[in-house]
Amino acid sequence: MPHQKKMDTFTSIKELLSTLSREHKLLAEMFEKRKSLSYKYDFALAMVDFNEDRIQYLINHSVIRQNGTYLEIDDQFLQFFEQVLEVNEEINTSYINENIQNVKQNILYYLQENNENRKYNYLRAVKNALRKIGIITIRNVVDLKRNIDNTFKNEPNYKIKKAKLENLDRKRIDINALIDQTEKLISEEEQTFFKSALDEELNRIIIQLKLQLNECRHNLIEIQKQIIEYLNQIKYQSGVIERLRQLKYLRDQFIIRPSTNIESLLAKNNAVIFEPNPIYPLKLSLDYLQTDDAAYESIRKISKRVRSGANIKLPLAGNISNEYLETKIEEEIQINLEEVKNSFVASGNNLFEFVLGYNFAKEISFDERVTVYCQLISQYESILNVTEKFNTQKEIEYAMVYPI
Numbered sequence: 001m002p003h004q005k006k007m008d009t010f011t012s013i014k015e016l017l018s019t020l021s022r023e024h025k026l027l028a029e030m031f032e033k034r035k036s037l038s039y040k041y042d043f044a045l046a047m048v049d050f051n052e053d054r055i056q057y058l059i060n061h062s063v064i065r066q067n068g069t070y071l072e073i074d075d076q077f078l079q080f081f082e083q084v085l086e087v088n089e090e091i092n093t094s095y096i097n098e099n100i101q102n103v104k105q106n107i108l109y110y111l112q113e114n115n116e117n118r119k120y121n122y123l124r125a126v127k128n129a130l131r132k133i134g135i136i137t138i139r140n141v142v143d144l145k146r147n148i149d150n151t152f153k154n155e156p157n158y159k160i161k162k163a164k165l166e167n168l169d170r171k172r173i174d175i176n177a178l179i180d181q182t183e184k185l186i187s188e189e190e191q192t193f194f195k196s197a198l199d200e201e202l203n204r205i206i207i208q209l210k211l212q213l214n215e216c217r218h219n220l221i222e223i224q225k226q227i228i229e230y231l232n233q234i235k236y237q238s239g240v241i242e243r244l245r246q247l248k249y250l251r252d253q254f255i256i257r258p259s260t261n262i263e264s265l266l267a268k269n270n271a272v273i274f275e276p277n278p279i280y281p282l283k284l285s286l287d288y289l290q291t292d293d294a295a296y297e298s299i300r301k302i303s304k305r306v307r308s309g310a311n312i313k314l315p316l317a318g319n320i321s322n323e324y325l326e327t328k329i330e331e332e333i334q335i336n337l338e339e340v341k342n343s344f345v346a347s348g349n350n351l352f353e354f355v356l357g358y359n360f361a362k363e364i365s366f367d368e369r370v371t372v373y374c375q376l377i378s379q380y381e382s383i384l385n386v387t388e389k390f391n392t393q394k395e396i397e398y399a400m401v402y403p404i
Contacts, residue, residue: 008061025047026044026048027063027064027073027077029043029047034073039072040071041069041071083139091144091168091171093171093178095132096137102125102129103129106125106129107126109122110126111193111196126193126202127202131205133182134209138212140175141175141216141219141220144175144223145226148165148223148226151164151165152234161234162234165227165231172224175216176220179216183213186206186210245378247262248378249379249381252378252379335364340358341379341380343358345383349402350402351376351377352391383403383404384404385401385403386399387399387400
């Protein structure tokens with residue numbers, strides 16, 4: 001594998017674009033797998049026809065970085081690709097604030113400059129910064145909405161989900177504050193500049209920026225409502241799950257009836273789900289049957305069928321095979337949770353790894369072992385120490401549990 005060399009820089013935009021074009025297959029593949037953080041050096045070799053010099057060239061020019069046997073796109077290029085393709089998930093309000101300060105600085109330079117050419121350059125810088133503020137603010141709002149939805153729908157840990165949503169709400173507050181600051185800048189603070197330097201293009205940019213900020217403000221109001229709703233749902237769901245766990249524990253211990261008022265609550269509950277499906281027989285009136293021709297014709301057909309006296313003979317079934325009459329005994333091996341619990345207490349290991357390695361009397365799959373792990377916690381919680389630490393195996397997140 002090649003050694004790390006001194007970092008080089010691109011000498012021209014032509015060299016940069018040529019490099020990105022030549023290695024577009026590798027960079028596209030790495031960008032698609034940027035979430036996994038496990039793009040191996042050997043995979044990259046196959047994408048560049050096993051030419052190590054091409055990979056080393058990208059490393060030397062800081063397009064990609066090497067970490068042991070793995071490669072990843074450098075943060076500078078990764079951020080550029082994500083922003084251009086509008087797939088970045090990071091909400092970075094510093095970009096908005098940086099452009100606001102840029103506008104203020106260039107306005108100051110414009111007002112103090114006497115040379116018309118240099119004044120025009122400062123004016124152009126102000127226009128570019130105002131355009132960026134509108135675009136970056138909209139992107140931040142879109143990314144904020146997407147992150148909120150993804151967090152609520154995909155984060156399995158309730159505590160982490162709540163913390164992430166609260167952090168995203170703080171991002172919402174920051175964006176809202178920067179929108180206020182921008183509107184104040186173009187409407188109140190720098191009136192001398194905007195009145196003296198106003199031309200058709202600047203006026204169009206300001207109108208467009210105000211429309212963009214107004215749209216963002218309305219979206220932030222909806223986002224605030226969504227965050228409040230999600231946080232309330234998390235609070236409600238976590239409370240329901242906790243109560244269900246308590247009820248399941250009481251049921252598994254066969255003490256749910258004496259320990260709760262479940263019988264009286266069920267007796268008072270008149271929900272439709274507990275009622276049998278009603279049957280409503282349809283009875284036609286005699287007047288209708290006597291006067292309607294269609295009804296009379298139907299009665300005649302039914303009467304003819306009933307009086308037909310047809311005797312349908314059913315075919316006789318064949319003889320039952322003797323092997324179906326033989327008595328067969330099917331044995332099923334049950335898991336003795338009490339025995340597993342006693343072995344676990346004596347082991348001192350954490351419960352999940354103990355259950356995975358336990359030698360049962362029959363072949364037990366991974367999913368069945370996870371079920372045994374849950375049953376042991378449910379039935380023997382009083383002798384177990386369920387810690388706040390969690391681990392993950394085969395996409396299963398589990399608590400670290402030890403004997404007391």
